[in-house]
Amino acid sequence: MDQRGWADELDRRIRALPGPTTESVRRVRREYSKRLRSESGESVVSLAEALVDRHRWVAYELIYHHPSALTCLSVEDVEGLARRLDSWGSVDAFGCCLSGPAWRRGVIPDEVIHRWAASEDRWWRRAALVSTVPLNLRSRGGTGDAERTLGVCALLVADRDDMVVKALSWALRQLVVQDPEAVRSFMRSHQDVLAARVVRETGHKLTTGRKNPPRTTPPR
Structure with a gap:
């Protein structure tokens, strides 16, 4: 079966699900990953390209969970698979499953991520930050990379777009798990320009290990 045929078959399987949920769609994706x-x-990348406009995160996961598809990507492939990124959900799937793991493996050079960080498009700027998460997230194979993570964070430290601010907080909080001292130093160096949300959420992560402080029951 050619890649278009695979994509059409997978699309039909997903559309036939009664009341599809993330988990039920993922079960179908796992079945196809095995097949x-x-x-x-290269074939799996081509399949993902044929599928991405219909089932974006499924296309990304097919690449991520294939033994060699990530290393077959080119920069042009990655950016082509990012077409029409227009929401935090689509960007986060792209960054966590595709661009971040590809960057961690050396498929994408730092210069590309930095170019995204300089984009006028808020979603590309968010993508640059979300791409740092797999560098530090153990479940994605990350072992910690403060230099590359903070390099991107520094480029966007003064950005006040809400989607970018939230991604900056996420990037820093994820690095806290691997290198809290590097994050503390970054926070001190940029304390005058960091958004209040970033200071608050990252500060809580550093002191409590959580994004937000635990809720307390008011006294009766």
């Missing part, structure tokens, strides 16, 4: 395991990485 595609022996296919070449």
Whole structure:
């Protein structure tokens, strides 16, 4: 079956689900990941390109969970698979499953992520920050990369777009798990320009290990 045929079949399977949920769609994706395991990485990338406009995060996960598809990507492939990013959900799936892991493996050079950070498009700027998360998230294979993470954070430290501010907080909080001292130093160096949300949420993560302080029951 060619890649368009695979994409059409997978699309039909997902559309046939009664009341599809993330978990039920993911079960279908897992089934296809097993079936595609022996296919070449290039074939899976082509399949994802045929599927991305219909089931974006499924397309990204097919690449992420294939043994070699991530390493077959080019910068042009990655940016092509990002077409029509227009929400935090689509950007976060892209950054966590595709661009971040590809960057961590050296498929995407730092210069590309920095170019996204300089974009006039808020979603590309958010994508640059979200791409740092897999560098530090153990469940995504991250082992900690303060230099690259904070390099991107520094480029967007004064950005006040809400979607970018929230992503900056996320990027810093994820690095806290791996290198809290690097985050403390960054916070001190940029304390006069960081958004209040970033200071608050990252500060809580540093002191309590949580994004927000625990709720307390008011005295009766």
